[in-house]
Amino acid sequence: MSTPRQRVVIVGAGFGGLTAAAKLARTDADVTLIDRRNHHLFQPLLYQVATAGLAPTQIASPVRMILRRQPNVHIELDEVTGVDLAGRQLRLGDRTIPYDQLIVATGATHAYFGRDGWAEHAPGLKSLEDALALRSRVLLALESAELDMDPAARERLLTFVVVGGGPTGVELAGAIAELTRRALACDFRRIRGQRARILLIDSGPRVLSTFCPSLSAYAKGALEKLGVELMQGRPVGHVEAQAVTVGDTRIEAATIVWAAGVQASPAGRWLAAETDRAGRVIVDADLSLPRHPDVFVIGDVARMPDGRGGVAPGVAPAAKQAGAYVAKLIDARAHGRASPGPFRYANYGSLATIGRKAAVADLGPVKLRGFLAWIFWCAAHVWFLIGFRNRVQVVLDWLWSYLTFERGARLVFEAVTRSREIRVVSPPVEVRTAS
Amino acid sequence: MSTPRQRVVIVGAGFGGLTAAAKLARTDADVTLIDRRNHHLFQPLLYQVATAGLAPTQIASPVRMILRRQPNVHIELDEVTGVDLAGRQLRLGDRTIPYDQLIVATGATHAYFGRDGWAEHAPGLKSLEDALALRSRVLLALESAELDMDPAARERLLTFVVVGGGPTGVELAGAIAELTRRALACDFRRIRGQRARILLIDSGPRVLSTFCPSLSAYAKGALEKLGVELMQGRPVGHVEAQAVTVGDTRIEAATIVWAAGVQASPAGRWLAAETDRAGRVIVDADLSLPRHPDVFVIGDVARMPDGRGGVAPGVAPAAKQAGAYVAKLIDARAHGRASPGPFRYANYGSLATIGRKAAVADLGPVKLRGFLAWIFWCAAHVWFLIGFRNRVQVVLDWLWSYLTFERGARLVFEAVTRSREIRVVSPPVEVRTAS
Numbered sequence: 001m002s003t004p005r006q007r008v009v010i011v012g013a014g015f016g017g018l019t020a021a022a023k024l025a026r027t028d029a030d031v032t033l034i035d036r037r038n039h040h041l042f043q044p045l046l047y048q049v050a051t052a053g054l055a056p057t058q059i060a061s062p063v064r065m066i067l068r069r070q071p072n073v074h075i076e077l078d079e080v081t082g083v084d085l086a087g088r089q090l091r092l093g094d095r096t097i098p099y100d101q102l103i104v105a106t107g108a109t110h111a112y113f114g115r116d117g118w119a120e121h122a123p124g125l126k127s128l129e130d131a132l133a134l135r136s137r138v139l140l141a142l143e144s145a146e147l148d149m150d151p152a153a154r155e156r157l158l159t160f161v162v163v164g165g166g167p168t169g170v171e172l173a174g175a176i177a178e179l180t181r182r183a184l185a186c187d188f189r190r191i192r193g194q195r196a197r198i199l200l201i202d203s204g205p206r207v208l209s210t211f212c213p214s215l216s217a218y219a220k221g222a223l224e225k226l227g228v229e230l231m232q233g234r235p236v237g238h239v240e241a242q243a244v245t246v247g248d249t250r251i252e253a254a255t256i257v258w259a260a261g262v263q264a265s266p267a268g269r270w271l272a273a274e275t276d277r278a279g280r281v282i283v284d285a286d287l288s289l290p291r292h293p294d295v296f297v298i299g300d301v302a303r304m305p306d307g308r309g310g311v312a313p314g315v316a317p318a319a320k321q322a323g324a325y326v327a328k329l330i331d332a333r334a335h336g337r338a339s340p341g342p343f344r345y346a347n348y349g350s351l352a353t354i355g356r357k358a359a360v361a362d363l364g365p366v367k368l369r370g371f372l373a374w375i376f377w378c379a380a381h382v383w384f385l386i387g388f389r390n391r392v393q394v395v396l397d398w399l400w401s402y403l404t405f406e407r408g409a410r411l412v413f414e415a416v417t418r419s420r421e422i423r424v425v426s427p428p429v430e431v432r433t434a435s
Numbered sequence: 436m437s438t439p440r441q442r443v444v445i446v447g448a449g450f451g452g453l454t455a456a457a458k459l460a461r462t463d464a465d466v467t468l469i470d471r472r473n474h475h476l477f478q479p480l481l482y483q484v485a486t487a488g489l490a491p492t493q494i495a496s497p498v499r500m501i502l503r504r505q506p507n508v509h510i511e512l513d514e515v516t517g518v519d520l521a522g523r524q525l526r527l528g529d530r531t532i533p534y535d536q537l538i539v540a541t542g543a544t545h546a547y548f549g550r551d552g553w554a555e556h557a558p559g560l561k562s563l564e565d566a567l568a569l570r571s572r573v574l575l576a577l578e579s580a581e582l583d584m585d586p587a588a589r590e591r592l593l594t595f596v597v598v599g600g601g602p603t604g605v606e607l608a609g610a611i612a613e614l615t616r617r618a619l620a621c622d623f624r625r626i627r628g629q630r631a632r633i634l635l636i637d638s639g640p641r642v643l644s645t646f647c648p649s650l651s652a653y654a655k656g657a658l659e660k661l662g663v664e665l666m667q668g669r670p671v672g673h674v675e676a677q678a679v680t681v682g683d684t685r686i687e688a689a690t691i692v693w694a695a696g697v698q699a700s701p702a703g704r705w706l707a708a709e710t711d712r713a714g715r716v717i718v719d720a721d722l723s724l725p726r727h728p729d730v731f732v733i734g735d736v737a738r739m740p741d742g743r744g745g746v747a748p749g750v751a752p753a754a755k756q757a758g759a760y761v762a763k764l765i766d767a768r769a770h771g772r773a774s775p776g777p778f779r780y781a782n783y784g785s786l787a788t789i790g791r792k793a794a795v796a797d798l799g800p801v802k803l804r805g806f807l808a809w810i811f812w813c814a815a816h817v818w819f820l821i822g823f824r825n826r827v828q829v830v831l832d833w834l835w836s837y838l839t840f841e842r843g844a845r846l847v848f849e850a851v852t853r854s855r856e857i858r859v860v861s862p863p864v865e866v867r868t869a870s
Contacts (some may be wrong), residue, residue: 036850055492062845064622077578079853093853095862128848143512187499189509410497413563415471418514418528427530
């Protein structure tokens, strides 16, 4: 008896969706993978693009290229607008795509704790657009400081605020510190030797609060060594254009980055599903939507049980594992095999890097710090890549950049013009030399 | 007797301005280099970024990085708005910069023969912004064709028009042909195996008209072999959104690129100078502005005499040579040495590439074609780089890309959304599979 081919539709080409597609490639399912972007993004390294350490092509790969050798996977660049659960079809504007199995893996976006007006002044870092915009902002702040003789303006331009003390915030703060230190030491004239002020603001008592306290403390020390000022245990009270308020203190900063919170993409609304406070869809033990065994919700958009009574964290490994799990489950069902049982998140540990040579790795019983952790961090990130060209290529590529680029990615694509970018309070007044 | 330091101000960090700054670095002049962009762009390879062959970081370098080791050169990211010739100062909005010597090297932009409305529908390729916009356009055209079942819409989406048969147009047409051929062969499902139509429209009788006829003919053959259709001897009559008219023929094309003409940047207006029809400033034999021996105008913005009664072409080597010449002249004058005589353009020949393995090189008595010319073309481009990191690094970098990237730069940075990008005439209607 031949089973008809299952039509599996996957929304989202991040870690969850792409892993599911890749695992389903070896089955006899017909897979359609839909994303609004044409590339898969290695998000953990986005902060490197934002601080001119790597170029976009080094952390993103066209989805069509990744899945080129998988003829049963069909890719569509489009935007989902809704789901018809009863009719089992996906809505994309006027058109629909029917499914037998649906996997929703649309990820997360920034959360501003209800103050969405802050998004304009304190953008986050979730996409290549975000990273390139931040990169331009940081570089242009330095360029403007070079042209501005007004001390207050210059101080504001040379102040960078990162909100959020998790891995993203820590990595960003460390990288901005290194970028500005090097630039100010070598590349400017009027602001040569000045110090940039990099503040990391966190509402919790310690940075990297999901790591063990000794590694938190190590990270704090490493950040301070890089010149980052930590404001811990104080939430941000207000964000405006070029200033944040923490308690009674108002800090003027031309560059503010939000790394403090995420919320799930709006898929929960499409599915009319029950969600938690962060908008994450609550799913069953097998990651399916309650009462809809053919609809799976995985990754950052879901509140996934970890198989041990807790909740899986919103990290790349969890999304990958979930994608692989669901693919296996779908294939088992299609062939009448026993299901793999409930999803179980295997926690291999947490990693964060601080600058170019220090990192922390909390691997349960094993804790690493410093250069050794950093080597481990590099190895883990390479291992993690989903057939992202091939791993050897990527290692050589990143090594090459690391050794030679010297922030060669320090490009601002657009021309600055007086009508747009240059708001100098007090331009330099130059005196004609006698001749 | 000590001479006061000359204050040399250079506007433009392209080939002309950057070469002048680099040569003046070894003198005792105080140099200020101003550009609206923070990077020097290797324009000859811009078409590679536009067709996803190379990434921006591989053909552009931050100006501050290039001139890092030259302490007498000061860089400002700003926009010049005028020149006060009598007062010998540059105007940048409200501020001014005085000069003893001024070098204007602001380059060229696109020319539409008076029809500036065409610019919106047929953008050119002069900056990284242009290149990335074109790259997105080409990639999104393919993605839209994959989703559109309407034959006329699909044909329009798979038609690419390049206007202009000079080196830029030829290189672009060849690269688009290769990109689409590979993508259509491997990466799509509904449009797999279809052919894109690439047209190269030129008003002259033969492509690469500045090359000798035999090399023109070779280039024509190489283009046709790549699948490019040539329309020669016919100027474009009209350009509208997604269509061009040539004589009586109206061709619908979602992507139209303008490589047909350039005009000088508006510096001529700042200088109230006499200009030719393309807006180029007419300069004396020593590249100075008539009656203003301390103001030099070089590169594509100038109509530079070639020292043999003719005019130097608007190519990178001419700009480089002019930059070096003016630096030498300024330094000689400052120290009371004899001037180097009139500017003389040394024509080392012309190069153009057609696809990844063929090129033509017109080196005067020596003509090269095919693979040998291509090797020569590569070597010449590498040699040409102005301390662009270092040449060894760049060779390895480009070789790496060439061998491994497989158009890995095929990224569209922005997310497509139904409100913006996706205009599908006839979306695919999909039938539910029995289950």
